[in-house]
Amino acid sequence: MHIKTRIEEFLLSFIKDAFGQNIDPGSILVQKTRKEFKGDFTVVVFPFTKLLRKPPEGIGKLLGEALVEKLEDIESYNVIKGFLNLNLKVDYWLDFFIEHHSDVYFGYSEPKEERPVVVEFSSPNTNKPLHLGHIRNNLLGDSVSRVLGANGHNVKKVNLVNDRGIHICKSMLAWLKWGEGATPGSTSQKGDQLVGEYYVLFEKEYIKQVSRLVETGKSREEAEKEAPLMAEVREMLKKWEEGDSHTVELWKTMNQWVYEGFDVTYDRMGISFDKIYYESDTYLLGKKIVEEGLKKDLFFRKPDGGAWVDLSQEGLDDKLLLRPDGTSVYITQDLGTAELRYKDFNPSEMIYVVGNEQNYHFEVLKKVLAKLGKPYSDAVHHLSYGMVELPEGRMKSREGTVVDADDLIDLMEKTAEKITRELGKTEGMTKEQKQTLYKKMGLAALKYFILKVDPRKNMVFNPNESIDFNGHTAPFILYTYARIHSVLRKAPNDKLLPLKKTIAASQMADKEKELLKLLHDFPVIVNESAEELNPAIIANYAYELAREFNQFYHDHSILNEQDRKVSEFRLRLASFTGIVIRSAMDLLGVDVVERM
């Protein structure tokens, strides 16, 4: 049991015994002591003052005495205002060190016997290449999956590909009209990039048509409906739904191009899935579910034939579930995939990593599922994340301001190469090793840049300022790791002294203890990150740990230390830090490097 919990539980029972008062467990607050005060953990005693009717200093003293007496690990205490600072015995920290310092799974929980947790992320449309927004989605989904796995959950990563619908037809139609038979092979382009160009082309031509119609005196709304291109693309969608062989053939071909392109990008990002769903496979099931709901009078038909659900009881409006012509809308297929996913995995939880622009959609989805009496309606959890914005605002594909995923990764790799060359520390490395280094470094910088921000918040990316490689960044953390490994490589090969409590209290320097305390936090961090589905907690922890190590490294020599016991203690401490840095970075999906 964690020392914090032990302190909390002790206080709870102590106050009950001594004062006959039951205290709200939530009012007991044990936190790490701030650096400017002496102590390891701090109890805030203000909450007890009212109940016990004593001044805070008195209570602090009383509780401090009791803790020192009854909890073996606590050595001493001091009280400042309403804060009770507790000092743990040095042996507590050393025991912790001895037990865990070489454990590569430190911080990870044993796998639990339980139903799986399904994490859906990525969910691309097959009409355009991935951009920076998708990168955030993919990195979050991947990292959250890793973090949940580290907490013992049985995680299934799934992708739901949006492979049908009018937007897909737009690319197809434009390609037919203006493509002149271009293929990824003939243009040596990635398939997703190629298809994306035709989507943009469609939009351009469509806007031209609309504005021409507006000039002839039509309202914008009329113009948008009547533009010939829109009519053509509607016709194409209809043909697709009817199974027209030419249309379906073209659809298959172009989607295949896109998938091949996506695979390259996923591979570069180090993203993979346990199962891929296609909307074209699930939307029919969604329709069936809506039909069932209609039969049970949970939903209703409007005079034009559209199927609707009345959510006024739930505080929302009516919501369309099927168009009057019977074709499905977005939520229709989500009902289908939820059902399918539940049958496939029998999950305890279904997490959807989807942008916060769809908060309302998921609210509706949950309520519709509840109305249908689906057992998994409570299992649906929307991991809602904020948009990635440019300094001038949102990325807009029509205005060509999207930051392309492949381009950005290229840029990061090039920057990594340039900086590495300037520093000139890679003598002796082969060409392949250097290439691998640039790739890892560039990707690490990008991933960290995105994951260090609280997922719920919108974030800003400025394309004109390249992502930093100094300071609060992945390269800084990787550099720390490389430094550690440099020391480990240079350490003498002699057998280390047996690990005993050879370090006396007076010998553990402040920086060593601070480092040890931080390492001690790691399991709590991993747990918290999972509970909040927030990788940023791990990212920020990894930075703090690296910074603390660098201070320690700066102040104390490891290999040049004359006292062998001290030298070996520091060597093991460095190695332990390396293990935790690697684990933390792994949870972010970032590879470490041993040289840079």
Place this chain on the structure above:
RNA sequence: GGUUCCGUAGCUCAACCGGAUAGAGCAACGGCCUUCUAAGCCGUAGGUUGAAGGUUCGAGUCCUUCCGGAAUCACCA
């Protein structure tokens, strides 16, 4: 207009779900490499936490109002 979310240093982000003097990085300025990797370390400067009230021992955090921004309220996905 209704609903929801967000306003923290010039910029990008933290702040342990109400706790001690709001912390980092970047950018700026000044130090530290004959010693384990200077992608580092140390220091200086930078804040009325959008504004005003309120709740209490204590508010960046909770409540109210206002200001500013975003998302959504589609027979788009």
